[in-house]
Amino acid sequence: MSVVLAVLWKDLVTEWRRRDRVVAMAVFAFLVVLVLHFALPARDADEARRLAPGLLWVAYVFAGLLGLDRAFAIELENEALSGLALAPADRGWLFLGKAAANFVILGAVQAATAVVFALAFGVELAPVAGGLALVVALGSFGLCAVGTLFGAIAVRTRYREVMLPLLLLPLLVPVLLGAVSATAGLLETGTLRWPSIQLLLVTDAVFGIVSFLSFEYVLDE
Amino acid sequence: MGSTARAAGDAAVDRLAARLRAPTGWLLAGLTGAWLVAVVRAPEDAVQGVIQKILYVHPPLAFAAYLGFGLTAVGGALYLWRGDDAWDRLARSAAEVGVLFCTLMLVTGPIWARGTWGRWWSWDLRLTLTLLLWFVYLAYLLLRSFTEGSERAARFAAVYGIAGLAVIPLNYFAIDLAGGRAIHPENLGSGSLGAGMGLPFLMGVLATLAAFVHLLVRRVEVEGLRTRLAERLAAERDRAGHEEGGRWAM
Amino acid sequence: MSEAAVAVAAEGLEKRFGPVVALAGLDFEVPAGSVLAVLGPNGAGKSTLLRLLAGLARPSAGRVRIGADEGRDRRRMRGRVGYVGHATFLYPNLTVRENLVFAARLHGVARPGARADALLAEQGLAALADRPAGALSRGQAQRLAIARGLVHDPPVVLLDEPFTGLDPASADRLAERVRALAAAGRAVVLVTHDLAQAAALGDRALLLVRGRVAFDSRGTRPSAAALEAAWREVGAA
Numbered sequence: 001m002s003v004v005l006a007v008l009w010k011d012l013v014t015e016w017r018r019r020d021r022v023v024a025m026a027v028f029a030f031l032v033v034l035v036l037h038f039a040l041p042a043r044d045a046d047e048a049r050r051l052a053p054g055l056l057w058v059a060y061v062f063a064g065l066l067g068l069d070r071a072f073a074i075e076l077e078n079e080a081l082s083g084l085a086l087a088p089a090d091r092g093w094l095f096l097g098k099a100a101a102n103f104v105i106l107g108a109v110q111a112a113t114a115v116v117f118a119l120a121f122g123v124e125l126a127p128v129a130g131g132l133a134l135v136v137a138l139g140s141f142g143l144c145a146v147g148t149l150f151g152a153i154a155v156r157t158r159y160r161e162v163m164l165p166l167l168l169l170p171l172l173v174p175v176l177l178g179a180v181s182a183t184a185g186l187l188e189t190g191t192l193r194w195p196s197i198q199l200l201l202v203t204d205a206v207f208g209i210v211s212f213l214s215f216e217y218v219l220d221e
Numbered sequence: 222m223g224s225t226a227r228a229a230g231d232a233a234v235d236r237l238a239a240r241l242r243a244p245t246g247w248l249l250a251g252l253t254g255a256w257l258v259a260v261v262r263a264p265e266d267a268v269q270g271v272i273q274k275i276l277y278v279h280p281p282l283a284f285a286a287y288l289g290f291g292l293t294a295v296g297g298a299l300y301l302w303r304g305d306d307a308w309d310r311l312a313r314s315a316a317e318v319g320v321l322f323c324t325l326m327l328v329t330g331p332i333w334a335r336g337t338w339g340r341w342w343s344w345d346l347r348l349t350l351t352l353l354l355w356f357v358y359l360a361y362l363l364l365r366s367f368t369e370g371s372e373r374a375a376r377f378a379a380v381y382g383i384a385g386l387a388v389i390p391l392n393y394f395a396i397d398l399a400g401g402r403a404i405h406p407e408n409l410g411s412g413s414l415g416a417g418m419g420l421p422f423l424m425g426v427l428a429t430l431a432a433f434v435h436l437l438v439r440r441v442e443v444e445g446l447r448t449r450l451a452e453r454l455a456a457e458r459d460r461a462g463h464e465e466g467g468r469w470a471m
Numbered sequence: 472m473s474e475a476a477v478a479v480a481a482e483g484l485e486k487r488f489g490p491v492v493a494l495a496g497l498d499f500e501v502p503a504g505s506v507l508a509v510l511g512p513n514g515a516g517k518s519t520l521l522r523l524l525a526g527l528a529r530p531s532a533g534r535v536r537i538g539a540d541e542g543r544d545r546r547r548m549r550g551r552v553g554y555v556g557h558a559t560f561l562y563p564n565l566t567v568r569e570n571l572v573f574a575a576r577l578h579g580v581a582r583p584g585a586r587a588d589a590l591l592a593e594q595g596l597a598a599l600a601d602r603p604a605g606a607l608s609r610g611q612a613q614r615l616a617i618a619r620g621l622v623h624d625p626p627v628v629l630l631d632e633p634f635t636g637l638d639p640a641s642a643d644r645l646a647e648r649v650r651a652l653a654a655a656g657r658a659v660v661l662v663t664h665d666l667a668q669a670a671a672l673g674d675r676a677l678l679l680v681r682g683r684v685a686f687d688s689r690g691t692r693p694s695a696a697a698l699e700a701a702w703r704e705v706g707a708a
Contacts, residue, residue: 006576014564074562083560083619085527087552087577146384153377157367166363167381170356171388173268174395181398195398210387214380217301220529221373273625371489451490459681 003089006096008104014074015105018058021070022105029063029113036198045122052123053183057176059117059205060136060216061143062110066112069164070118072155085219093217099148106140128186135186139179142207146171149211174203231445234306234307238442245435252428259421269396275333277421281429282326283351287389288433289319290354293361297379309375310448311366312382314440318433348390350394359383374446478502479524479552479627479658483533486519486682495682496533501675503626506649506659508673510666510702515679517662521629524660525554537627548691550578553625556634559616563605567596570604571622578623585680590618602676610641613617617648627658634665646672664700670695680705 015021036055042048075081084094114132118125125132147168154164178199185193251309260277282323296312299305330348342348368374480500486493487616494516501507509517515629522528522533526548534541537551561570568587575583591597594614600608607615613633620628630649634642649672653659662671669676678686678694 002576003579006573010316010562010565010573013569014562017564036504042393064403078561079556079558080560080562082527082556082558083574083578086525086549086554086560088546088548088579088623089577090546134342137296149380149384153364153380156369156373157377159367160331163364167360170353170360173353174388175393175396177399199391199398206387207384207389210384216382217376217380220376221522245606304531372487448490455490 001093003087003093004097005098007094007116008085008100009044010099011071014105016102021067021074022109023069025067025106025109025133026062026112028066029059029109030116032059032062033113035138037217043123048121048123049187050123050184052117052187053180055121056062056114056141056183057180059113060106060110060139061176063074063113063115064106065142065165065168066144066169067106067159068102068144068151069154070147071098071148073160074153076155080154085221091216091219092212094219095148097154098152099211101145102144102148106144107137108141110136114221123187126192131190131192132183133184134192135179135182135200137195138182138197138204139175140202142175142200143147143172145207145211146202147219149214159165171207173209174199178203182210223341224237230305230307231433231448233323234310234441238445239436241438242435242442245309245431245438246417249431249435252431255430256421256424259379259424263421272336275336276330277425278327279329279333280422282322282329283347284426285429285433286319286323286354287323288325288430289315289322290358290382290386293319297465299374300375301379306375309379310441310444313375315435315443316358316361316382317438319434319438320355320362322352322433323355323358326356342424344396347395350392354385354389357381357388360454361385404429423444432433459464478538478626479537479660480536481520481524481533482536484530484535485532486516486523486528494523495683497684498515499677499684501624501627501658501660503658504653506653506658506661506668508675508676509660509662510664510669510698511679511685513659514680514681519682519707521554521631521648521660521662524592524627525549525552525617525629525665527554534555536606550623551625551627551650553620554631555617555620556631557635558586558633559602559604559612560619561612563603565604565609566601567591567604568600570615574622584630586622590622594618600609602604609636612643613637613641617645620672623655625657626639628652628660630659630661632664634663634668642668647668666698667695669693670698676703680700689706 015123033055036058040051042051066159067068072081075084083152085091087094114125117123147164150167150171151164154167156161178196182193182200185191185196256277260274263274265273279291292315296308296315298309300308300312327348330351334343334348335341361378364381365374365378368377425432478501481497483496484494497520497549499507509520511517519528523530524534526545529545534543535548537548540547541550562573566574568591571590572583574587581587588597588600591600594617596611596614596618599611604612604615617630617633620630633645637645646668649659649661653674661669661672669692673688675687675690675694676686676688676698677684678698685705686698688697
């Protein structure tokens, strides 16, 4: 357990000192919102509300992919990844620490992006902020779970930056559909759609367990 | 398990594959013949016309595609657990054969759709599910290509196979949630197969499975040949290095 | 560090990467308090051997024994081995002390802060404690990497070409360090290109060529002359 906290601390402190990952993710997310605004202009408030969930999550997924890639890129310096592999701990704990750090950093970016998004598309997110936070948390959990697992894999392949989205996107469909549907429910009726939340919970559980157990085999040399 | 034991294990797989090649080939030929006869003799559907006969091709391909990925995932899991290369061979071969059937499914699906509903593509549940499976297959194969080191590639691919298998039921519910149950023809269980369609359909399933097994056997054989060739080349290089007598690099 | 009989041993150790045989059936034992020098040309499998001993990779065949431990549980093995590789495993944005504390926590050391301070004092790095690890010189980073490898006080220490790029003074200090480690009862496996160092430090020397042992000094201390002769023989074979 202290291994989890150690890795989490290390990633957050490193990010705090460098700030390059979180800034890159945030700027990228804002740019995506900007591009989407031009690509899919909403003619009125209703259309904006209809498009919003999907577009918001597109921005979130892109920012997430960038962050997950950077998360393991920093472990390549001085072969620090091997240093982690040497730990006599169950590697699932290492996974948990890394995924938690990714979750926190992505969360910060997502919060900022939500504000920018609300402004750009003229959508009122404040009234459903609580529910939205829950949905985003559930979605990010799944994203960070498989994302951390395959981030560790992708970092050891050729064309790392391409490999990660290639591996992740087919797997992210349940997360995306659940999150978008739940977000849409919030924006339209202000309530949480239970089937969507259920899908997210099940997906998170499956991804969490598979990633935790598989990480053991990913760090071997 | 020493290297001789490993070589023996590999040789056993090679022998098994070699022995299965002919029988599965004949079985495939026989079943395909029987299937063709059954298809030609099957009655034409009153509503859909002759295009309906894709029923005897398309769903059987689905069985093979999903079976293929199941084997890929299970083979990978066993490889991780036991460290035996033979399981990885199975996983890799199943993936390559499976992706073929999956691609065929994605080709026949739209043909059928166009013939019956007039649209080339629809985002209905089963078609979308198969499309996602296809992407997972592709990602699996690309991961194997782009990972350096065959042992690492095998390990990474095994992990991806397991994740890919786990996501199939999740995708089913996800697409269902997004309203994908709309257009696809009803499940067979609800008795929509008209009279005279049962036999050719069954033949189709059996023939497709036979095709899958036969191709799998041949692919496993090829993989064995490839491995032995690579080993022989490596040994040659070893010997050549010795005979050259050059100074080793420090 | 109380087990006097602790050793590290390889039994029929094999490692294959697909068709390539990196290590072909190695057998040897390293008693506690001794230094095994491993030499060989590039691609001989030296680093692969260390990685197997460190529990970083799974052998294709055979096993690694640490003391009486049969090596089935690689996690436990990793807890008893200290590995100092080519790379330093250091995080440039963390300070020297933070790197050690992190490594200590990673290895489950009881009081990470105190341990880090003790190691810093031992390696003469206390003055640099708050410097970012990215700002260290090669020699300083090397010392920190060694401290990191010893953070959990392992009975077995593996060093992969630690003398590379060191100036003579640092190299001498490192040699002293290696002797001290062995004198304290640890089993040390030292991979090096430097025949002189191997002769000076090794209680036994193995020359690996393409995954096989081409020369083994066995129970006797290797002399520089013997090593040079073996090296030339291997080169001419």
